[in-house]
Amino acid sequence: MDAVKLSATLIAIAFLIAFVVLLNVKAMVISSVNQVFQLKDSLNQVKIRSISSTEHNITLSLSNPFNVSMYVYNATGQYVYLKSPIHVPPMSQGNFTLVITNPKMFYELAQARQENITLYLGIGTFNFTQEVNV
Structure with a gap:
């Protein structure tokens, strides 16, 4: 046995x-x-640039270097929010707008480098958050 x-x-x-x-x-x-x-290394190729701003909003451009779609789902901050989510097709760029709810306080914090904005992004099916100090 x-x-x-x-x-x-x-x-x-x-x-x-x-x-x-x-x-x-x-x-x-x-x-x-x-x-x-x-x-991780290719995330450095993603570029977000300011393309215009007014007292009550900031429009940013997101450059997508990947062969999959990118998404901006949400953006939050003490005095900002995302106007609407966007879809950026592969190898292209898209614009999204941050609405400023209290311009006076936002710009005071921005001058002091204390305004933090959290971006909720997606690449394909991979979602992540990124905090940006303005």
């Missing part, structure tokens, strides 16, 4: 090793980790 258990265990281990070798699990793990690092 012990010989049967030992044989079954050895056969199971052999199948497991063959499975790992056939699927090349190590290469898949390394590839997945590299993709995460490449995404």
